[in-house]
Amino acid sequence: MMRNTLLIPGLALLLGGCVNLAPEYGRPAAPVPAAWSQGSSQGPLQDAAAEIAWRSFFTDARLREVIALTLANNRDLRVAVLNIEKARAQYRIQDASRYPALGVAASSNTVRTPADQANGNAANISRNQSVQLGFSSYELDFFGRLKNLSAAAQATYQFNVEMQRSVQISLVAEVAGAWLTVAADNERLLLAKDTLKSQQISYDLSQRSHAIGSTSGLDLSTAQASVEAAQVDLGEFTSRVQQDLNALNLLAGAAVPEHLLPDSIPQASAALLATPAQLSSDLLQQRPDVLAAEQILIAANADIGAARAAFFPSITLTAAGGTASSSLAGLFKPGSGAWSFLPAINLPIFNAGSNRANLDVAKVSKEIEIANYEKTIQVAFREVADALAERATLDQRLGAQQRLADASGKSYRLSEARYRSGIDSYLNSLVAERGWYGARQNLISLRLLEQNNRINLYKAMGGGWSDS
Numbered sequence: 001m002m003r004n005t006l007l008i009p010g011l012a013l014l015l016g017g018c019v020n021l022a023p024e025y026g027r028p029a030a031p032v033p034a035a036w037s038q039g040s041s042q043g044p045l046q047d048a049a050a051e052i053a054w055r056s057f058f059t060d061a062r063l064r065e066v067i068a069l070t071l072a073n074n075r076d077l078r079v080a081v082l083n084i085e086k087a088r089a090q091y092r093i094q095d096a097s098r099y100p101a102l103g104v105a106a107s108s109n110t111v112r113t114p115a116d117q118a119n120g121n122a123a124n125i126s127r128n129q130s131v132q133l134g135f136s137s138y139e140l141d142f143f144g145r146l147k148n149l150s151a152a153a154q155a156t157y158q159f160n161v162e163m164q165r166s167v168q169i170s171l172v173a174e175v176a177g178a179w180l181t182v183a184a185d186n187e188r189l190l191l192a193k194d195t196l197k198s199q200q201i202s203y204d205l206s207q208r209s210h211a212i213g214s215t216s217g218l219d220l221s222t223a224q225a226s227v228e229a230a231q232v233d234l235g236e237f238t239s240r241v242q243q244d245l246n247a248l249n250l251l252a253g254a255a256v257p258e259h260l261l262p263d264s265i266p267q268a269s270a271a272l273l274a275t276p277a278q279l280s281s282d283l284l285q286q287r288p289d290v291l292a293a294e295q296i297l298i299a300a301n302a303d304i305g306a307a308r309a310a311f312f313p314s315i316t317l318t319a320a321g322g323t324a325s326s327s328l329a330g331l332f333k334p335g336s337g338a339w340s341f342l343p344a345i346n347l348p349i350f351n352a353g354s355n356r357a358n359l360d361v362a363k364v365s366k367e368i369e370i371a372n373y374e375k376t377i378q379v380a381f382r383e384v385a386d387a388l389a390e391r392a393t394l395d396q397r398l399g400a401q402q403r404l405a406d407a408s409g410k411s412y413r414l415s416e417a418r419y420r421s422g423i424d425s426y427l428n429s430l431v432a433e434r435g436w437y438g439a440r441q442n443l444i445s446l447r448l449l450e451q452n453n454r455i456n457l458y459k460a461m462g463g464g465w466s467d468s
Contacts, residue, residue, distance in 0.1 A: 020144040022151075022305025025298060031374045032381040035280050036388055049273060049463030050286040054172050057458055060269045062260045063179055066252060069260075070175045073253030077171055080164040087157040094153035098146045100138040105320070106131045108328075129328050130338065134320025145309035148302040155299035162292035169288065169464040175251045176455050180269060182244040183262035184448040188441060189237040190263075195437055196230035203227045206426065219426040226430055265447050270454045273461070284380045286462035293369070293376040300366040307362040310355045311348065318342040380460065387457040394450050401443045408436040 058064050071077060109128040141147055206223040210216075249255050284290055321339035325331045348355060415432035418424035458464060 019142065020147065020305060021308035022144065022148050022302050025301045027294065028297075028370055028373060030281065030284065030377045030381075032281050032284070032377055036381075036385055049283070049458050049461030052271075052458070052463050054464050056271075057463060058176065058270050060262075060266050062262065063176060063269055066179055066248075066256055066260050067172055067175055069254060069256065070171060070252045071168065074171055074251060075253055077164070077167055080160070080167040084157070084160045084164055087153075087160040091150070091153040091157040095150040097139075098141060098150055100135040100317075102133065102135050104131070104133050127326050128324065129326070129331050130322060130324035131331065132320040132322030132324075132338070134318070134322075134340075136318045138317045140315045140317065142315065143309035143312045145306050145314070148305035148309070152299040152302040152306070155295045155302065159292050159295035159299070162288040162295060165288035166292060169459055169462070171251070172464040173455050173459040175248070176270065177452055178244065178248040178251055179262065180265060180448055180451050182241065182248055183265045184444050185237055185241045185244050186262065187264045187444050189234070189241055191437070191440055191444070192230065192233040192237050195433075196227070196234050198433070199223070199227045199230045202426075202429075222426055222430055226433075265444070265451060269451050270458065272454050273457055281381055281384075283461055284377055284384070287380050287460075288462065290373075290376050290380055293373040297366070297369040297373050300362070300369045304359070304362045304366060307355070307359040310358060313345055313347045316344045316346075318344070383460040384457070387453060387460050390449075390453050391457060394446075394453060398443075398446055398450060401439070401446050405436070405439040405443045408432070408439040412436040 054067060055064055058067065107128075107130050110125065111127075112125045113123060115123045139146060203220075203223040203226070206220045210220045245256070245261070319339075319341045321337075323331055323336045324338040325333070325336045412429070412432040412435070415424060415429040419426055419429040
C-alpha cells in the first residue's frame, strides 16, 4: 500500500518534470560603443523617445490629424496587424499539442457474414454499438520537444508584435516627412511664382525700353531668357507638388483633406529632443526592430532544443473508455463498460543522419540570427549617430544660410537700383537675382532638413509607436 502511495506522486513528478534540451539563452553583447559622443549639451535627455507618444512629439495639429488618418487606413500597417493575429493563432495551435485532446466517439457497426463463411453454415448478421471518451496519440513531452516548439511559436508571435510597432514607427516618420515635403515644395512653388512675376515685370520694362532705344537687344534677350527659366521652374514645382500629394495620399491610405495640407514649412512641426553629451547606446534596446530580431534569435534557440529531443525516445498514449454492446438497447446496461489503452514508444536507431543534420541546421540558424541581431543593433547605432552628427551643425548651417539669403537679397536690390539708374548692365542685376533665388531655395531645403532631422532622431531612438 505504501509502495502504491509513493508511485502516484512519483509518476506525476516524472511526467511534469520534463528535461529542456535547449541551450540556456543569453542576450548577445551589443557590438557597438557604449555611448554616442555627438550629443548636444542642452541638458539631460528629456524623456526616453520610446516613452513620448507621437501625439505629444508632433506639435502641428494638422500633421497629427494626417498621422491619425494614416494609422487608420494604411494597408501596410493593416497587414502587420493581421500578421499578429495569424501568429497568435499559430502559437495557440502549436501550444495545444502539449496537452491531450479529449473527444467523444460514437459508432455503430453491422456486419453480415455469408453462409459459406459462417460457422453454422447459415448467414448471420452481427452488430456492435459503442460510445467512448478518450484521447489519441498524446505525446509525453519528457525531453521538451513540444515545449520548445511552443516557445519558438510564441517568440514568432512576439516578433510580429514588435514588427507591427516597427512598421508604425517607420510609417509615422515617413508620413511626417511626406507632409513636410509637400510644405517645402509649396514654398518653392510660391517662390517660383513670385520670381516669374518679377521677371515678367522686368521683361516688360525691357521691351518698352528697347522700343525707344534705351535698352540693347542683348538685355532684352537676357530678360526673356530669365522669364523662360522662371517658367520652367514654375512647371517643375507645380508637377512636384502634385507628385508629393500623390505620395502622401498613398501613405495615408485615403485622400488627405485639403485643410490639412501645409502651405509652408512650420517653424517647428515636431519637438526637438535634448540629448546629453554622452548618450548611452542602451537606448537601442527600446527599438522594436532590435526587439524583433531578438525574438527570432530566441525562437532559433528553442529550435535547437526541439532538434536535440529528436535523438531520444518519444512515447505516445492512446486511451479510451466507454460502453459497448451488440444492441443499442444494451448500450448503457450494467456490464457494458469497455476501455482500451495503447501506449507506444518510438526509439530512433538509424535514420541516415537526418536527426544530426536537423540539429546542425538549428545550430547554424541560431548563429545566423545572432549575426542578424548584431547587424540590426549596428544599423540602429549608425542611424542615431548620423542623426546626432547632422543635428550638431544644423543650427549653424541654418543661421549661415539665412544670412546668405539676406545678403543676396540686399545685393539684388542694389544691383536692380543701379540698373534702373543706368549705372550697371541688366546682366549684373540678373546674376544677383538668380543668386538670391538660389539662396532662398537652399534655405527652404535646409529648413526641411532640420525638421526631418528631428523626426529621424525620434524614430532612431525608438519613438513613434505609442498613442497614449
